[in-house]
Amino acid sequence: MSSDDLLIAQITQLHSSISKLESLKPCKQVNSLFTHLVNLCILPSSIDIKSLPQEVQNMRESLINLCGHAEALLELEFSSFISLTPEPMKNVTLFPYYGNYIKLAHMENKILKENGVVNPKKVAFVGSGPMPLSSIIIATHHLPSTHFDNFDIDHKANEVARKIVASDAALEMRMKFVTQDIMEVRERLGQYDCIFLAALVGMSKEAKVKILGHTWKYMKEGGLLLVRSAKGARAFLYPVIEECDVVNFEVLTIFHPTDDVINSVVLLRKPKA
Template sequence: MASFQNIDIETHVPSELLIAQIMRLHASISKLESLRPSKQVNSLLTHLVKLCTLPSSIDIEALPQEVKNMRESLIKLSGHAEGLLELEFSTLISLTPMPLNNLTLFPYYGNYVKLANLENKILKENGVVNPKKVAFVGSGPMPLTSIIMATHHMESTHFDNFDIDEKANEMARKIVACDGGLEKRMKFETQDIMEVRERLGEYDCIFLAALVGMTKEAKVKILGHIRKYMKEGGALLVRSAKGARAFLYPIVEEHDILNFELLTIFHPTNEVINSVVLLRKPKA
C-alpha cells in the first residue's frame, strides 16, 4: 500500500493518491463477512477515518461516477459498522453500575465532546442559548451528543431523542436511567421522523444526525419535512461533511437547503469529522 510518510500533512494530499487508498479500503471492507467490532474491522475503519481526515481538496461533485458509487457504498458500510460499534459499547456500558460515569470507554468519546463544544459555541453565537426543548433525530444506542449537551451545556433543557430502532432506544434509556434528574429531561422515542409532524413545532432547536438520510435525495426530503412542521424562528443544526470526510458521511450543500435562513457553515480541520450547518426557519 502506498504510504503518506513523505507527505507534509499540513499540505493537501494529492486527490488521486487519497482516492486510490480509500478505494482499496472499500474493497477490503466490502469483503468482510461481518461489520461487528473485531480487530480486523476496527483496524480497517481506523485507517479509513485517518485517511478521510487528511487535508485534501477533493471535490465530491467532480468525481467519476465509479468513485461516487463507491462513496455511497462506503457511507452505508461505515455507517452500519458505526451502529454496531455503538450497540456493542452501549450494551457493555449499560451493564456497569453507573453507566454515565463510563461513557469514556467508547473509543470516539473525545470526538463527541469536541463536536458538542463546537456545536454549542455555534448555537450560542447565533442566539440559541438554553433552549427549553430540543429534539435530536437519529440518536442511536449511544446518545452522546444529547448527554454531553444536557450535562455540560444545556443543564435545564428537555431533550426528545428520536430513532427508528427500538433496540437502540432501549440501550440509550438504560444508560440514562442511573441519573434521575437527567432521565426526567431525556426521552427516547421509536419513530421515523418523516411521521412526526405537528409535534416538531414544540422544539426551539432540532439536531439532525449525519446518517439520517444517507442519500442526497433522502436528506433533502427530510430537511423539507422538518422545515414544514418546525416552529418559525426555530433552529435546525444539520451535520454534514466536506472533502475526503464526505467518504464517511453525506454532504449537505447550500443548494439543498431550500426556504431556510442559512446562519453558518463550519468545516473542522481537526479530528472532528462532521461539518456543522446551522439553519433557521424564517418567520412568516
C-alpha cells in the first residue's frame, strides 16, 4: 500500500467516525476527530483528487459538507461567547485557529501586493461567517484604510459578527455586514477593487464555478478576485478550483502553501474588454 493509499484509508476511517456523530457541535470527541483529520490532510502527498475512484470522490464530498457544518458550529459557538465579553475585539485571539488565520492573511496580502494591489479603496469578503477573522485581520494588520463589505447568507452569523466588530469604533466605521446570497448581488459587485471568496462558498466545484461566473459578469474590469482552494489531501477539507475552471479570468497566481495553512490561493483578474 502506497503512502497516499494509506492516507486515504485513514481519512476514510475518520469520515466514517464523523458521520456517526449525533451532533457536530464542538465537544471533546468532535474536536479530537477534526483535529486528527486536519493533521492528516496537511501531510505532504501527491494525491490528485480527479484520479480517485468514485467511492472516494463521494466520501470526499460528504466530508467537505461535514467539515463545513462543523466549522460553522465552531465559529458560531466562539463568536457568540466572544461577543458577550467586555471587549470582544481583544478576545478574537481565543479562537482555536487564530494563528492559522494570521498566516493566511499574511500570505494573501503578500500575493495581493506582488500583483499591484496596495491599499484598495473597497473590498468585498464573500462568506465571512459568524467569526469574520480574515476580514478583521486583513483590515487591522494589512489594509488599514480599506473599506470592507462582508457578505454572508446567514443573518445570525452577521448579527454576531457585527457585535464583535462594534467593539472597535474605528474598525466599525469601515466594516459593513450584508445578509445576501452572492448569486443575488449584481451591480454592487462592480464597486470593489478586490473580492475575496471564502473556501466554503460553493461547497462543490459546480457551485463554485457558477459563483465565479456570476462574479465575473458583475465585477469591474481590472478588478481582482481572490479564491481560496486546496491541493493534495487538503482537498478532503475544501473544494478545489483549478486553472481550467476559470475560463474568462486572467490567472495571476496560484499558490499552494506547504506549512499548516490549509488553503491554496488563486488570484484572478477580470481582463479589461
